[in-house]
Amino acid sequence: MTQTTTRYWILAALMLLLLVVTATTPATAQTVQEPEGQRAPTVNSADPYENWNRSVFSFNETVDEWVLRPVAKTYRTVTPDIVDRGVTNFFNNLTEIRNFSNSLFQLKGESAVVAFGRFTFNTVFGLGGIFDVATAFDLPERPEDFGQTLGYWGVGSGPYLMLPFLGPSTPRHFTGLASDSFILPSAWDAVEEPEVYFLRALQIVDKRADLIPAEGIISGDRYTFVRNAFLQRREFLINDGKITADPFANDDEDDLMLDDF
Numbered sequence: 001m002t003q004t005t006t007r008y009w010i011l012a013a014l015m016l017l018l019l020v021v022t023a024t025t026p027a028t029a030q031t032v033q034e035p036e037g038q039r040a041p042t043v044n045s046a047d048p049y050e051n052w053n054r055s056v057f058s059f060n061e062t063v064d065e066w067v068l069r070p071v072a073k074t075y076r077t078v079t080p081d082i083v084d085r086g087v088t089n090f091f092n093n094l095t096e097i098r099n100f101s102n103s104l105f106q107l108k109g110e111s112a113v114v115a116f117g118r119f120t121f122n123t124v125f126g127l128g129g130i131f132d133v134a135t136a137f138d139l140p141e142r143p144e145d146f147g148q149t150l151g152y153w154g155v156g157s158g159p160y161l162m163l164p165f166l167g168p169s170t171p172r173h174f175t176g177l178a179s180d181s182f183i184l185p186s187a188w189d190a191v192e193e194p195e196v197y198f199l200r201a202l203q204i205v206d207k208r209a210d211l212i213p214a215e216g217i218i219s220g221d222r223y224t225f226v227r228n229a230f231l232q233r234r235e236f237l238i239n240d241g242k243i244t245a246d247p248f249a250n251d252d253e254d255d256l257m258l259d260d261f
Helices: 003-023 048-078 082-092 096-105 108-126 146-152 172-181 195-217 222-238
Strands: 161-163 167-169
Touching: 048 146, 048 161, 048 195, 048 222, 082 096, 082 108, 082 195, 096 108, 096 146, 146 172, 146 222, 167 172, 167 222
Parallel strands: none
Antiparallel strands: 161 167
């Protein structure tokens, strides 16, 4: 079986999983019947697996506290700002291939041209993407991923999921993440082992280090804050910046700055 055929089968399996999960998600909030005088807490249809999600969130927080965050803090301490910015730019430049392909899938010709232009300018004139010269040419990044492509074509997000190590997600988002990482063309395909593992590790540490300044805006229940911020950010991206109804509008922590996540 060729590599291309294998990718098609994996993509088909992911799409089937997405359809099954979204089809079995509760459509509305439900309340379990309790004896008279007692009422079970309502279950929000956007987060029907909250108990499980909170357990996974606690696990991820423990891993982050003892492993990832200390490494990220050390990285921020020892890495000069210009080098840190260059590393971030380099990895952002690799995502332009993803932005380009998903812009085509969503019939966004202008966004595809911008992604192609950014990758070309930054790779050629920005020393492989270390310097973001494309922004200076009035070509700002337009993030697009396969999860957004699925949303563009009407696929529902499914329930909110907190995944071990990977963090906040939904079936649609996870399918898109897996497709972008293993199915669709990517600049990572050109990187051989074992270098690819070192670069992936550096990318994770660099991304975690960039999130440290944003930790100060988190207030109230951390789980609720992270959940709301993630879902709002995903809707913001899928709708190209258009504000839509917030499924958690009644929560205390719904006044979030989307660009911080």
